[in-house]
Amino acid sequence: MSFNIPRGTQDILPGTVEKWQYIEQVTKDLCEQYQYKEIRTPMFEHTELFERGVGDTTDVVQKEMYSFQDRGKRSLTLRPEGTAGVVRSFVQHKMFGNANQPVKLFYQGPMFRYERPQAGRYRQFVQFGIEAIGSDDPSIDAEVISLAMELYKRLGLKEIKLVLNSLGDTASRVAHKEALIAHFEPRIDEFCSDCQTRLTKNPLRILDCKKDRDHELISTAPSLKDYLNEESSTYFNKLQHYLTVMGIDFELDPNLVRGLDYYNHTAFEIMSSAEGFGAITTLCGGGRYNGLTEELGGPNAPGIGFALSIERLLAALEAENIELPVEDSLVCYMVAMGDEAKDKIVELTFKARQQGLKVEMDFQNRKMKAQLKSADRLKAKYVAILGDNELADGNIMVKEMESGSQEMVSLDQFIEHLKQS
Known part of the structure; x- marks a missing residue:
């Protein structure tokens, strides 16, 4: 009897694993320069952490999590993303009391999502991510984005672009939510069952639906930028100013919606424009998540972070024909x-x-x-x-x-x- 690995997983063999090790070292060196410290959280957590932290209207929670009961009848889940576990650790270990604020952390490790495997996308995949918790200054947003851009630059990628949007503060989101409900409600029966559920809970997620992306109401939906209050607009303008000072080019996309419920204010993605990279162009995504620490039982500690897939990074390097300087010779x-x-x-x-x-x-x-x-x-x-x-x-x-x-x-x-x- 012979055995093969489960669908959506991969063996990383000698000859390839050296590339992973090289990337891991580059990320660690970069984080050291930016003063981000490594954190290692469990590969499984209580299911409720992701239901509350990621959001029960997301595809991740509704369809993609690997959840199971242990012998004590507790529901546990293999982590589908890194932020919820890091913020849980931040709260549990009272890092909000650290002398140095914000608390700047990075992680690197396997994540698990039950989704359709395709090029560069696996059911077990490796994410590198950073989290800066404890500041609501747009300059830390700019730093987080600059770290991601610098990583791709150091690895040699050139065919990339940064896309930005503002999701606004709570007041802006509430006003936009009401407008979206009014826009979609008369014809919501034309949308999938997931979107029908999202209508009252989180209608912003309808704009990110994979099934209904071509529906005419998506393209005519009220734009969030029209509902940003003065505080949100000022915040977003300062972020753009800091990125311009850094010499980082960006594009604005009012339709950019991140796939997890905890985002507010800044949202961003870094995409590959390399020919032949594939239909899914996103390499990295992130944003601000003010309120998540409070949702998970902690004090008010605004945060921002990003995560990127190492598998997709390697695919982008291949698309641009970039060979990493991996040393594999003997003396x-x-x-x-x-x-x-x-x-x-x-x-x-x-x-x-x-x-x-x-x-x-x-x-x-x-x-x-x-x-x-x-x-x-x-x-x-x-x-x-x-x-x-x-x-x-x-x-x-x-x-x-x-x-x-x-x-x-x-x-x-x-x-x-x-x-x-």
């Missing part, structure tokens, strides 16, 4: 010819690794020709060949693979010789 491949020589090669290999050198040796007792082919496949800079005769003389033959030049090196000086090469 030296160790070749033993003879039993006594192999004893010494085992010892030298171990000692070289203790000195931080990337070395490899043969474990199949193959002939020299086969071992040299392995050295070539592994892109070894040098091959060290030790036979019983060389061992008796206290020497080892070191060959540079690119030039073919070779020299005899004392066994006592061999490791130091590799370190200086």
